[in-house]
Amino acid sequence: xxxxxxxxxxxxxxxxxxxxxxxxxxxxxxxxxxxxxxxxxxxxxxxxxxxxxxxxxxxxxxxxxxxxxxxxxxxxxxxxxxxxxxxxxxxxxxx
Amino acid sequence: xxxxxxxxxxxxxxxxxxxxxxxxxxxxxxxxxxxxxxxxxxxxxxxxxxxxxxxxxxxxxxxxxxxxxxxxxxxxxxxxxxxxxxxxxxxxxxxxxxxxxxxxxxxxxxxxxxxxxxxxxxxxxxxxxxxxxxxxxxxxxxxxxxxxxxxxxxxxxxxxxxxxxxxxxxxxxxxxxxxxxxxxxxxxxxxxxxxxxxxxxxxxxxxxxxxxxxxxxxxxxxxxxxxxxxxxxxxxxxxxxxxxxxxxxxxxxxxxxxxxxxxxxxxxxxxxxxxxxxxxxxxxxxxxxxxxxxxxxxxxxxxxxxxxxxxxxxxxxxxxxxxxxxxxxxxxxxxxxxxxxxxxxxxxxxxxxxxxxxxxxxxxxxxxxxxxxxxxxxxxxxxxxxxxxxxxxxxxxxxxxxxxxxxxxxxxxxxxxxxxxxxxxxxxxxxxxxxxxxxxxxxxxxxxxxxxxxxxxxxxxxxxxxxxxxxxxxxxxxxxxxxxxxxxxxxxxxxxxxxxxxxxxxxxxxxxxxxxxxxxxxxxxxxxxxxxxxxxxxxxxxxxxxxxxxxxxx
Numbered sequence: 001x002x003x004x005x006x007x008x009x010x011x012x013x014x015x016x017x018x019x020x021x022x023x024x025x026x027x028x029x030x031x032x033x034x035x036x037x038x039x040x041x042x043x044x045x046x047x048x049x050x051x052x053x054x055x056x057x058x059x060x061x062x063x064x065x066x067x068x069x070x071x072x073x074x075x076x077x078x079x080x081x082x083x084x085x086x087x088x089x090x091x092x093x094x095x
Numbered sequence: 096x097x098x099x100x101x102x103x104x105x106x107x108x109x110x111x112x113x114x115x116x117x118x119x120x121x122x123x124x125x126x127x128x129x130x131x132x133x134x135x136x137x138x139x140x141x142x143x144x145x146x147x148x149x150x151x152x153x154x155x156x157x158x159x160x161x162x163x164x165x166x167x168x169x170x171x172x173x174x175x176x177x178x179x180x181x182x183x184x185x186x187x188x189x190x191x192x193x194x195x196x197x198x199x200x201x202x203x204x205x206x207x208x209x210x211x212x213x214x215x216x217x218x219x220x221x222x223x224x225x226x227x228x229x230x231x232x233x234x235x236x237x238x239x240x241x242x243x244x245x246x247x248x249x250x251x252x253x254x255x256x257x258x259x260x261x262x263x264x265x266x267x268x269x270x271x272x273x274x275x276x277x278x279x280x281x282x283x284x285x286x287x288x289x290x291x292x293x294x295x296x297x298x299x300x301x302x303x304x305x306x307x308x309x310x311x312x313x314x315x316x317x318x319x320x321x322x323x324x325x326x327x328x329x330x331x332x333x334x335x336x337x338x339x340x341x342x343x344x345x346x347x348x349x350x351x352x353x354x355x356x357x358x359x360x361x362x363x364x365x366x367x368x369x370x371x372x373x374x375x376x377x378x379x380x381x382x383x384x385x386x387x388x389x390x391x392x393x394x395x396x397x398x399x400x401x402x403x404x405x406x407x408x409x410x411x412x413x414x415x416x417x418x419x420x421x422x423x424x425x426x427x428x429x430x431x432x433x434x435x436x437x438x439x440x441x442x443x444x445x446x447x448x449x450x451x452x453x454x455x456x457x458x459x460x461x462x463x464x465x466x467x468x469x470x471x472x473x474x475x476x477x478x479x480x481x482x483x484x485x486x487x488x489x490x491x492x493x494x495x496x497x498x499x500x501x502x503x504x505x506x507x508x509x510x511x512x513x514x515x516x517x518x519x520x521x522x523x524x525x526x527x528x529x530x531x532x533x534x535x536x537x538x539x540x541x542x543x544x545x546x547x548x549x550x551x552x553x554x555x556x557x558x559x560x561x562x563x564x565x566x567x568x569x570x571x572x573x574x575x576x577x578x579x580x581x582x583x584x585x586x587x588x589x590x591x592x593x594x595x596x597x598x599x600x601x602x603x604x605x606x607x608x609x610x611x612x613x614x615x616x617x618x619x620x621x622x623x624x625x626x627x628x629x630x631x632x633x634x635x636x637x638x639x640x641x642x643x644x645x646x647x648x649x
């Protein structure tokens with residue numbers, strides 16, 4: 001599995017609990033946090049925890065995805081699905 | 096709109112969100128986080144259903160002491176359990192019509208001291224089991240409180256890694272565990288509300304036994320005996336019998352010769368299910384959707400109370416499309432998984448088990464009234480089209496001759512003359528220039544069925560004789576036989592022949608081909624001799640099946 005596939009798998013999972021209007025699209029421009037983001041804090045935490053668990057299980061990447069600084073920076077890597085995937089792909093390459 | 100309240104010692108919002116997306120016509124509410132005893136004391140409203148989902152270490156302080164290796168008094172612990180259960184029962188009486196209580200379990204990542212976990216009177220596994228038993232006893236007088244086994248939801252190791260979710264948002268379970276629990280809750284509610292499935296409609300060949308009874312015969316099918324597949328089918332029948340004893344009706348819908356099928360059920364020494372276990376049946380060559388509709392009309396049950404089990408994905412697809420209220424689960428490909436698959440289905444919950452349940456099958460049989468079958472609102476032609484069937488005519492060659500020989504020697508039901516030929520006899524027979532053999536292969540959107548048919552012809556000056564007409568039972572009942580007849584006609588017209596004859600040689604199993612000839616535009620000129628003159632008059636083929644003829648490469 002790739003990082004992108006893991007993120008999309010977790011996106012399918014979280015969508016199971018979201019109402020139709022709030023479901024996340026598999027699009028790199030889909031907002032994750034900040035104004036216009038569809039996830040409330042519970043959904044965001046579950047989504048990120050799920051990604052963290054799957055990164056560990058499928059790619060053996062042991063990383064803290066629930067990073068307060070990243071989560072609170074609405075113009076940072078967690079802004080959209082695309083920036084999120086890109087950030088972790090780069091981080092994985094470096095490591 | 097039904098109302099469900101979740102009383103839990105964790106953040107149940109995720110459970111509610113998932114459940115709401117599955118059942119959007121339910122109004123959900125929940126208690127404040129970790130306010131279980133406050134809920135017992137202060138909550139005022141009444142709901143249709145309440146789910147009391149707590150973790151023992153958080154609501155029974157003594158049990159938490161045990162897990163932390165503090166001083167532990169089992170009697171104090173059991174008193175706390177009694178108090179909890181009585182409070183819950185009181186709440187139930189005043190504020191809930193139906194209550195569901197998942198059993199307590201050890202923390203998901205619990206390890207303990209493995210040699211001590213089941214020790215009498217202090218092993219945590221022993222204690223929590225006894226705590227559940229005390230709850231069960233206290234609830235036993237109230238038939239609308241259901242203590243249910245929660246451990247069946249925790250079967251995937253990845254789901255057990257949830258500590259971070261707990262620390263961050265006080266959610267102690269993964270989505271998977273919640274979804275498993277919702278399946279259980281819904282099936283219990285279906286049972287309580289009378290929406291459980293009442294009848295299982297079963298195919299026969301490769302579903303109740305291994306093999307094709309029409310081809311393999313009563314001694315050739317796999318059922319019981321010293322054979323792993325035979326044992327698997329036997330166990331599957333045992334599971335069905337258990338359900339039948341519980342009051343679930345069994346019926347048969349199978350494309351088969353009725354006499355042969357019923358004889359097998361009556362006379363095969365390993366059959367667990369007896370003829371009397373089936374409330375009714377439709378064993379014929381008609382399409383299964385029509386048969387099931389008529390069967391359900393006969394026993395006067397709605398289609399939404401039925402489950403249809405068939406190994407053949409094509410038949411399942413037909414029934415799903417034609418009768419969308421009926422439940423059609425996909426049987427596993429491997430029959431050794433049939434029994435566990437049946438056990439895993441959540442269709443047959445019941446809130447109680449009564450004497451009437453045990454006698455239900457008999458009762459239905461006694462009460463069956465013939466009600467004129469309504470034609471289902473379903474187009475067989477449209478379904479045939481949707482299967483994207485592609486029939487190919489292939490000339491015989493070295494690569495397919497073995498399959499041709501197999502068709503001669505294995506096919507019984509759709510077999511005009513039941514000639515049994517070995518390779519040498521067959522090669523000898525086709526040496527003559529006026530003899531022709533065609534093989535037919537079939538594909539549909541479910542896969543490649545391979546070579547399913549064979550026709551041999553002997554051509555004279557003006558007339559042609561169909562010597563063999565063989566079609567595998569896998570391809571029967573979907574207009575393939577008519578397509579093949581149509582192809583033969585076309586071939587003979589090109590050879591400028593006027594008429595075509597087929598002589599049916601009766602065996603104990605080949606009545607389906609007689610039915611086909613009788614339904615065709617051939618005339619029965621003497622008993623079992625069918626002839627069609629003026630073959631150039633167009634014989635209708637099925638426009639919904641694609642046909643292709645390919646040439647011999649050899």
